[in-house]
Amino acid sequence: MNRALIAILAAIVLLPFLVRPAIASEIWIFAIFGLGLNLLLGYTGLLSFGQSTFFGSAAYVAGWLMKIHGLNALLALIVGAGVGALSAAVVGYLCVQRSGLYFIMLTFALNQLFYFVAYQWTSVTGGEDGMPGIPRPAFLGIDFGNPVAYYVFVSVLFLVALLVMRRIVESPLGKILQAIRENEVRAEAVGYDTARFKLAAFVIGGAFSGLAGVLYAMLFGIVPLEAIGFVTSGNVVFATLIGGSGSLYGPVIGSFVFIWLSESVSTLWARWPLLLGVAFVIVVLFFRGGVVEAWARFSAWRERKWRSSRQTG
Amino acid sequence: MLYALMGLGLSLITGVLNIPNFAHGALFAIGAYLLASVANLIGNFWLALVVAPLGAALLGLAIEYLGIRRLYAAGHDYQLLFTFGLALILSEAIILVWGPVGYSHLPPPVLRGGVDLGFTFYPKYRLFVMAAAGLLVLATWLFLEKTRYGAIMRAGIENKEMVSLLGIDIHRVFTGAFALGAYLAGIAGALTAPIRGLSPGMGVDMLGIAFVVVALGGLGNLLGAIAAGLLIGVTQAIVAAHWTEASSVVIYAVMAAVLLVRPQGLFGIR
Numbered sequence: 001m002n003r004a005l006i007a008i009l010a011a012i013v014l015l016p017f018l019v020r021p022a023i024a025s026e027i028w029i030f031a032i033f034g035l036g037l038n039l040l041l042g043y044t045g046l047l048s049f050g051q052s053t054f055f056g057s058a059a060y061v062a063g064w065l066m067k068i069h070g071l072n073a074l075l076a077l078i079v080g081a082g083v084g085a086l087s088a089a090v091v092g093y094l095c096v097q098r099s100g101l102y103f104i105m106l107t108f109a110l111n112q113l114f115y116f117v118a119y120q121w122t123s124v125t126g127g128e129d130g131m132p133g134i135p136r137p138a139f140l141g142i143d144f145g146n147p148v149a150y151y152v153f154v155s156v157l158f159l160v161a162l163l164v165m166r167r168i169v170e171s172p173l174g175k176i177l178q179a180i181r182e183n184e185v186r187a188e189a190v191g192y193d194t195a196r197f198k199l200a201a202f203v204i205g206g207a208f209s210g211l212a213g214v215l216y217a218m219l220f221g222i223v224p225l226e227a228i229g230f231v232t233s234g235n236v237v238f239a240t241l242i243g244g245s246g247s248l249y250g251p252v253i254g255s256f257v258f259i260w261l262s263e264s265v266s267t268l269w270a271r272w273p274l275l276l277g278v279a280f281v282i283v284v285l286f287f288r289g290g291v292v293e294a295w296a297r298f299s300a301w302r303e304r305k306w307r308s309s310r311q312t313g
Numbered sequence: 314m315l316y317a318l319m320g321l322g323l324s325l326i327t328g329v330l331n332i333p334n335f336a337h338g339a340l341f342a343i344g345a346y347l348l349a350s351v352a353n354l355i356g357n358f359w360l361a362l363v364v365a366p367l368g369a370a371l372l373g374l375a376i377e378y379l380g381i382r383r384l385y386a387a388g389h390d391y392q393l394l395f396t397f398g399l400a401l402i403l404s405e406a407i408i409l410v411w412g413p414v415g416y417s418h419l420p421p422p423v424l425r426g427g428v429d430l431g432f433t434f435y436p437k438y439r440l441f442v443m444a445a446a447g448l449l450v451l452a453t454w455l456f457l458e459k460t461r462y463g464a465i466m467r468a469g470i471e472n473k474e475m476v477s478l479l480g481i482d483i484h485r486v487f488t489g490a491f492a493l494g495a496y497l498a499g500i501a502g503a504l505t506a507p508i509r510g511l512s513p514g515m516g517v518d519m520l521g522i523a524f525v526v527v528a529l530g531g532l533g534n535l536l537g538a539i540a541a542g543l544l545i546g547v548t549q550a551i552v553a554a555h556w557t558e559a560s561s562v563v564i565y566a567v568m569a570a571v572l573l574v575r576p577q578g579l580f581g582i583r
Contacts (some may be wrong), residue, residue: 097572108524109565113562116565120558230521241390273405274406277396277399279398284379
């Protein structure tokens with residue numbers, strides 16, 4: 001048990017008292033999504049700009065199965081994680097062979113491929129209108145129609161996802177991924193098949209994204225077309241970066257800030273993506289390193305001040 | 314040919330500056346909207362065709378000078394976030410200024426109607442666009458291959474440190490390359506406006522296509538961008554004639570297929 005985990009537990013308990021349960025749930029769902037991206041971005045050094053491919057695909061497939069075939073919640077989550085992992089395996093296979101800018105552009109272009117399939121395949125996905133009528137099936141006799149019950153469900157899954165991700169990044173696999181981030185050529189020279197490890201990171205990240213996608217569809221009862229669009233991919237990158245991609249808890253903080261920010265500005269003005277864009281630009285120009293680093297800088301400053309005041313006083 | 318033009322501009326920007334430019338599609342859309350507005354305002358299509366891309370180039374100049382210049386050392390993630398933020402701002406600004414509903418813009422009277430080519434009937438304006446885009450691609454190629462400035466830009470793609478060691482201000486090269494790329498995006502947008510009409514989403518659609526062209530053709534590989542642009546454009550036209558719904562998907566499917574066979578792209582060596 002460490003301090004970060006205690007802080008997160010406290011946040012889980014307190015959050016429903018501060019914001020609507022739907023928004024509170026969305027924060028943890030987005031955090032699961034961010035955890036998946038951060039395995040790629042923060043730990044492996046792969047900037048994927050196509051995470052909504054896995055998020056959206058899983059939401060559509062699991063949503064469809066729940067809506068038409070009455071799939072139960074647990075199976076839907078397993079299916080979603082599976083679809084996320086599978087689509088990530090396909091995308092990852094094509095992308096990991098290239099690096100740098102090519103890699104970023106390919107993840108985006110393949111994201112567009114899935115987007116246009118969803119856009120055109122209106123008989124299943126509903127195209128621009130989205131896929132409505134996703135149920136929230138009961139699980140173990142608990143009715144998730146109650147927003148608070150669903151919030152608890154989401155929070156528990158988030159905690160499980162967080163612990164699983166912590167286990168992964170501390171495992172030998174996680175260490176190899178970090179070695180690839182630091183110096184891919186050297187990792188390869190030491191004898192690791194780096195392409196295969198990068199693909200593994202993709203698949204695991206995809207499963208997390210898929211899980212988040214299904215939870216999102218169940219939360220809002222609809223899979224909007226934007227769920228698979230590039231803006232969603234951009235948002236999760238933004239959330240992870242403002243949280244600080246270097247740490248395990250970065251995306252959690254980032255998702256907290258991002259959802260809170262977007263929820264509060266989206267009610268102000270229909271053109272709120274403009275404000276979001278401005279926020280991106282400001283963060284990049286002035287607050288690089290994210291909240292975690294800003295906090296570290298702040299505490300370092302405070303400590304210096306405390307020490308100097310003790311010396312003088 | 315328009316795809317080649319878009320790809321060429323993006324290839325130049327990504328190749329010289331080594332940044333992922335997600336605002337490229339927005340510059341394309343700005344070019345289109347500026348053309349429509351200026352043409353309606355002064356009633357002269359040709360003058361608008363000159364002015365609109367210059368507007369996009371000026372915007373590109375400002376973006377590089379005020380923002381991207383400070384981010385060369387920052388890593389791709391922040392550069393991406395910055396250009397993505399710009400893309401959001403520009404596309405929302407388009408909605409604010411010109412409204413969320415798309416509209417069409419007619420080509421100038423001289424270019425309305427079609428020409429009988431013997432085997433098929435082809436709209437005059439499309440022929441004009443093909444010729445204009447072809448000329449622009451040729452002009453850009455000549456500029457890059459045959460002039461001193463072009464040589465400096467190509468050298469910038471190869472080795473930035475070397476160029477600055479030779480006493481050339483690499484930052485001015487960067488600004489120039491970004492403005493030129495923005496100009497090409499703007500003029501591609503301006504030429505497209507009378508064919509496809511205008512909508513706030515046009516930038517993003519084109520951005521994906523431009524990325525495909527660059528991914529297949531190779532970063533900074535200008536002939537590659539032209540070849541890939543033609544390949545994508547022709548494939549899409551053929552598919553669109555038989556199965557309209559699939560025409561936007563096929564671009565990416567072609568890319569995935571090519572990458573399966575040749576992971577390094579059509580001409581790539583890396």
